[in-house]
Amino acid sequence: MRHVVIVGQGPSGLLAADWLSALGAAVTIVAASEGSLALWSGSFDFRNYDQDGSMVTDPWQWWAEPSHRTFAQAWELSDWKRWWTALLRSFKDIGLIVDLTLPRENRWIVAPTGRLRPTFWCPPWQWTLSSSEPNEPVTLVDVGSLLDTPINWLKARTRNESAWLTETVALRRPDAWRRHWSGLAWAAFLDQPAGADWLITESIQAREHMRLSGALVFPQVLGVATTERLIQRISDAVDRPVFEYALMPPAVGGIRIRERWRKSLKSRGVLFRPGHVVEVTDSGVRLGESAGRIAADEVVIATGGMVGGGLALNHEGILTNTATGERGFFSGELNALTSVGVGNRRSHGYVVGRMVGGSDPDRHGDGGAMNVWSVATAVQAIMGERAVNSWLSTREEGPG
Amino acid sequence: MRVVVVGAGATGLGIAWDLSLRGIKVTVVEQGDIAQGTSGRFHGLLHSGARYAVRDPKAARECFEENKILRKIAVGSIEPTGGYFVEPEASNSAYSQQWVQAMNRLGITMRETSLGELRLRVPELHPKIQRAYWVPDGVINGFELLFRMRQGIEMQGGTVRLFTRVSGVKVEPLGRVEGVEVQSRQGGTEWIACDGLINAAGPYASEVAKLFSHPFPMRLSRGVMLVFAERKVSAVINRLAPPGDGDILVPHHRISIWGTSDEETSDPEAGPPSIEESRRLLSLARDLFPEMHQWRVLRAFSGVRPLYQAETSMDSRHVTRDFTIIDHAQMGGPEAVVSVVGGKWVTYRLMAEKAVDAMVAKLGITATCKTEDVLLPPLGESRLELRRDRVNLCECEEVSGEEVAAWPEASLGQLRTRTWFSMGPCQGTFCLHRVAETRIADGDVKTLDSEVMSLRRERDRGMAAALWGDNARQWALSRSIRSQVLAEVESE
CATH class of the missing domain: 3.40.50 (Rossmann fold)
Structure with a gap:
């Protein structure tokens, strides 16, 4: 059995734990804090805004455009469809009342101040x-x-x-x-x-x-x-x-999802361990304050952006991923920051999350898609494509 | 008898207060808000004069005298923290000797402090400081002092017109000024009749002068400052060295301000600092505060010093911090028009006294200055008593709904300087929508939205100029909440 350590318990950490454990991996989540789900009411974005800031009504059409496939492993619409469905099924498994039919168009959610914001998928209470x-x-x-x-x-x-x-x-x-x-x-x-x-x-x-x-x-x-x-x-x-x-953080909607997800993952044998990971090596992770090491075959780094605290900037403007030790220069543009994390394996561990692959989810409204894409990519790399494909097909056909 | 004063910074309001106390009616015309320019963008230091003792003895002496007066007339808005001049390791002790001599010559209070006492009082300082002197520096709550002055002016029957700019000056055939044309933000113009005009427009003084005279030579100098979230020191800390960049830390309420830089500029508007400017300023702290790079930074801001200088060859650090009163009649301009340029925040009262002396001479009346002895009226009910069950709209700065309600006419931007909301670590992320909610009574969503966005931009610029450590995380969180929760999408 492959043992995977996941660092961080925000949406991408919990999603990675869900899929990896479903595929038969032994999963331990190590997290220094409560995770970022409590910040948001639970909506998942696919693509809300075009490069020029105009609103995208049909995100499927947006992603179908070849020039918009900006990632190393560009996904076809069929890939998006499979993985979005897998996400919704995971939500169904944790007890949310979810319709597995994927939305065709973006809908609007209403901010507490009455502004409208597009999004792809929301929990049913929204x-x-x-x-x-x-x-x-x-x-x-x-x-x-x-x-x-x-x-x-x-x-x-x-x-x-x-x-x-x-x-x-x-x-x-x-x-x-x-x-x-x-x-x-x-x-x-x-x-x-x-x-x-x-x-x-x-x-x-x-x-x-x-x-x-x-x-x-x-x-x-x-x-x-x-x-x-x-x-x-x-x-x-x-x-x-x-x-x-939705209201301002702490968001009750996100806390609902987090609590149910954690409970469900625990019942499936996922271990949760508090701790601050200070080093990632080929054989696992080392925790700070002499809390020891956790051996693992693979490590998934889901520490979020600066929000999650996984990335540190020192006064010279040097950005360090506190888990990987990876360094980069931060010029003040968020784009430079986000390119630190990519969905693929980098020396030790896989980096997942909404701010990967040069994405700026606050500006583009694609955070949910980035979570799904980066976690799916890491899951495929860890568990092998064949196993993942056969698991996905059972997910699609299984009882609704 | 009415005098129009252009500018509602320290100098302009100081002049209007002085005129009011001499029984002359005033109208202050300000293009923005109170202290929107230079007066609202300084480190808050109540100079003892020690900084200028060697190079600029006249300015030093004036600072020292005015320091004593402000402690008296603005009691409550001055924090008598005291200050230290400290000499870092491996610096030139020849300057220290020169400085001590100059201080003695000027009679500025000073005493040498043992390094043991220094370490006890200011543990954040570098352990290898080699010498230290105590001086009577202090901290000015600039906004509060100016609000008190405005209140005093209005109590004396004067008028302060904000968001109104002077667009023309009317001169009678014999050459005396007889009125100014002003333009409100909404675009309407009107005439205000007057017998005298005083130009105290700070960095804009030369532009204002163009309305009636030749522009005069000014040196605009841009200074950048860093704000830290905690009060790291209990007294002002100055570097004992010739005036230079990165040489002062001022404890201001619960925050600390580190300054400054000095760079010549042609733009009277202080543009936002760049991250390079703030990082450079930070790097200058190493021999004074070795841990400063780990302090929780809040933001960076900049201000423009309006220096006056006839010769243009000097570097702006060497231009005098003293002030100049210009009588425009002597430069071929209209009669009864005076401009005030240069000076320091701390010497605003003296500048006002001299400018008003010049004006009353022009007006042919005798009325002596009273500002040295009259206490600025304390602010009314703006800070209410702490209530046990109060709910703070702004949690960082503990600003309650009652405090916000005490300023019914203020825009969100004005509320910021009046109540201090949005000035803490979250920089308005978690409170702006709450405070905005209190202002929606008449249902004008468009105006409110634009005030919200303009305050966001203002806060954002300051944060973006100091993106390291926890402030960088806070900035990213703020950006996410604005876009993901509040849907405040702005084209970038």
């Missing part, structure tokens, strides 16, 4: 709008005094600038409410039976004030552990679909 068709009217829910819900800004923008119709209903505050409650505190409250009951009662009350007949949209506070059940209960109570829009 409120999305069609970017190419008229949208149904919606009712926005104002859960009182939530610091990171700029509800008035959101309202003003939807009123002034948007093509869809909205109204707002305000919920009263529960007795337990405290001034400092963040989205996460709200979610913890609503995870409890008393909190959920309070919300159902309030939603039924609020229903009296709703004039529109479309979906009911909450800020992202609808529980961490009980979300789907809660959404179903509200939906039954008010007789309309219920969604959420």
